[in-house]
Amino acid sequence: MQKKTLKKIIFFTLSIITIISLWWIFSSVQSLRTSRVIPSPWQTIIRISQEIQEGMLFSSIFRTLLKVLTAVLISFILGFLIALLASFNQNIRHFITPFVTIIRAVPTIGVILVLIVIFRSSFLIAVIIASIMIFPMLYENFYTAFKEVDKNILQMARVHKIPKLKQVLGVYVPSMLPHIFSGLIQSVGMGLKVVIAAEIMAIPFRGTLGSNMFGASQYPDFELLFAYIVVAIAVSFLIEGGLRLLAKLTMPWKKR
């Protein structure tokens, strides 16, 4: 194993141990004072395993992820098309910039409240709000990707009379891949947060990560609430890991 990889693993493990230790310390201090708001890591793990046994967990994850992935797909297509136009025409870029700035600044909760009044479908509310929040990230990543395609390489391709499609596949796509993966990794994390927020607010969601968290907070069952928070983090972590692995596999020139 390379020294660099070993260091990475050591520091990653240290970080996880620190996080779990801090969590454990907070839960211990808390339990001495008042009723248990922060359960211990161990109690949380037990609660997660109970949820798995009851068969509720995976269907909840699936329902939430479906919304996240739908939102990512919509924003991906929109971000790609608008960034493509903006990279070719600065006027379109100037036109789009205020929209992107406003979307970035707008409070998520405020938009969810407005959407709840307009739409009846809670699925639609979650997908719309997540798409709105993800779009600026993907748009900016795509725009940068288009702008960073090496003009000298395109000139070389023109000299060698390389067909346009081959130029797209051989020059544009490889050059854009790092930005695309970066955008996707950010989007899935953000998408999951926003969809869960929408699920909490826009009841009647049933059997989703957000609704389960909301339900747990109403009883109140803090062990269950924490269990679902940890599950949400784990899901985000796994998807990010998967995307990073895919990025490594599709970009072999980066790992050497």
Next chain:
Amino acid sequence: MKKISIQNLNKDFGDTVVFKDFSCSFDNGINIIMGPSGSGKTTLLNAFAGLEDYGGLIEIDGIKYQNKCDILVSYMFQEHRLIVQKTVFQNLDFALFSSIKDKAERKDRIDTMLEAIGLTEAKSLYPRQLSGGMAQRAALARAFLFKSDILLMDEPFKGLDSDTKETVIDIFFKLWEKDKRTVLFVTHDEYEAKRLGGVIYNFPNKPISGIIIS
């Protein structure tokens, strides 16, 4: 090898006039173009490569090209211009894609060329894993693999140390002896000009006008 001439070439970039009724005939061997920075040497090569429009006429072996040249040329740029996301082999394969449709033939030709220039071991390496000399050798291989009668070279050995430069020039001659083409070689380096031993054309400061004879 092709006979090249330029008649009444005009080219400007807005207010900057580069060529004004410029005419010149090149030898059908190695031609060295020298001149101060910004005197239009690269612009001239780009015009031959079809990368720049121009006014006037470029004549290649009796065929006249007005405003835009669309012949096949090999071009070795100042930088190696290898695609960083592709290996040496994939870079050469990419450049040959339109001229040789058969994949197996492309592979054979690339393998033979890599062996000739001593880059067989580096065929699976990415450009950032290559030294400056290796990258320029790969670019030289690409230029000679691409079938054309004209080879444009824009200060291709700039930035190489003297030993590496010697090696790359030796490889250039080895390839050129086997596959002779009309070469337009831009350089600032008098040593390179002498070493290549071609006909030397000295470009004055722009705008270049009138007739330039070697």
